[in-house]
Amino acid sequence: MRISATVLAPAALVAALVAGVTGCGSSGSPGSSGGGSSAGGDVKLGMSVSTLNNPYFVQFRDGAQAQAAKLGAALTVTDAQNDASQQVNQVQNFTSQSMKAIIINPVDSDAAAPAVKAADRSSIPVIAADRGVNGAEVAQTVASDNVAGGRMAAQQLAKAMGSAGKVVVLQGTPGTSASRDRGQGFAEGIKAFTGIQVVARQPADFDRTKGLDVMTNLLQSHPDLTGVFAENDEMALGAIKALGAKAGGQVKVVGFDGTPDGLKAVQAGTMTATIAQQPKLLGQQAVDAAVKAAKGQTIPKTVAVPVKVATKANVSEFGTS
Missing domain, CATH: 3.40.50.2300 (Response regulator)
Known part of the structure; x- marks a missing residue:
């Protein structure tokens, strides 16, 4: 239709203006x-x-x-x-x-x-x-190197646990290479410590709130656990909240990422260690x-x-x- 040429020109102008505004990021889509x-x-x-x-x-x-x-x-x-x-x-x-x-x-x-x-x-x-x-x-x-980081987490957790006890693993989002590789490295590393038993592995999607919920449920079925490996700090922080006074004492917690909140938890002693990325x-x-x-x-x-x-x-x- 011939009229489209007269309609499209201002439309294109409006689109350009909108793109310019969103590019500045004042609100975003x-x-x-x-x-x-x-x-x-x-x-x-x-x-x-x-x-x-x-x-x-x-x-x-x-x-x-x-x-x-x-x-x-x-x-x-x-x-x-x-x-x-x-x-x-x-x-x-x-x-x-x-x-x-x-x-x-x-x-x-x-x-x-x-x-x-x-x-x-x-x-x-x-x-x-x-x-x-x-x-x-x-x-x-x-x-x-998430596989190497997972192995480091296993070694650090085992050391803190005295190479004996029961561990649960909070997994990240299924389908992500980070979760797969960290889990693989941890599994490989923890095999060296025959006195440690991994009693449960459950996804919490790298999320703090889900980490809290999953850890709360796991405590019901495994009240005697003494170690937690969380595949990121957010889940570790959720687990620490669920553990309450047990965190860092009766139950050792190792996270992954080295986020500011994770490092503060390490400093406070509620998180035993975190594998710090950059x-x-x-x-x-x-x-x-x-x-x-x-x-x-x-x-x-x-x-x-x-x-x-x-x-x-x-x-x-x-x-x-």
């Missing part, structure tokens, strides 16, 4: 970070984070945004809110917007594959951050790789960000703010 884009920059990047309702991933985002600003790249961040379908839509939108590179922190390592493949068909490099993508090729995976550094390295890939530079297929054991003896080295 559902699923956005509320801090959407870095200003300016010739290299436009999209980043979908599994959830920003987790202090670890807030630090990850902050590191990414700081690195984008440093490199003069425009970074748009979206929050998938732990919804794999929503994340697929976000990555597809980045692809249709012709982003120069995409960073994905998968909600589900398997479910992310189709959207990553679509980006690849459009010649848009994808960086997987903190968690891998199964069944699709990515330009780089930047993550902590989420800001991870975010920085993901953006650095994305910019290089967008410019056609060669980057390594994997980058491992070191993890360390944080205990009460050395927690001051990590900072708790």
Whole structure:
């Protein structure tokens, strides 16, 4: 219809204005970070984070945004809110917007594959951050060595328990490589301690409230447990709340991530240890790789960000703010 030309021009103008407003991040759309884009920059990047309702991933985002600003790249961040379908839509939108590179922190390592493949068909490099993508090729995976971290957690928990007792494992979100790898490392590590029995493994989806609920239920069936391994600090903090006065004394708790709240719990003695990651550094390295890939530079297929054991003896080295 001929009239469409006169209608589309102002519509396009409105769309451009809306894009400009949301890019400034004053309010954001559902699923956005509320801090959407870095200003300016010739290299436009999209980043979908599994959830920003987790202090670890807030630090990850902050590191990414700081690195984008440093490199003069425009970074748009979206929050998938732990919804794999929503994340697929976000990555597809980045692809249709012709982003120069995409960073994905998968909600589900398997479910992310189709959207990553679509980006690849459009010649848009994808960086997987903190968690891998199964069944699709990515330009780089930047993550902590979660298997090694799981082994370190097992050794630390066994040491605190005197190499004997009953342990429960609070697992992360099913389908994530982080949960799988941390669980694998812990299982491998704990085998060396024949006096320790793992009496239950149950998902709590990396969530503090769910950690509290799951731990409360597990205490009913295993009142004599003496150890807890939680695959992230949020679940560990929920477990500590459920354990009450037992936490850190009768029941030793080891977490994973090294979040500010987790480190404070280690300092207080309610959490025996946490395997501390470096989420800001991870975010920085993901953006650095994305910019290089967008410019056609060669980057390594994997980058491992070191993890360390944080205990009460050395927690001051990590900072708790």
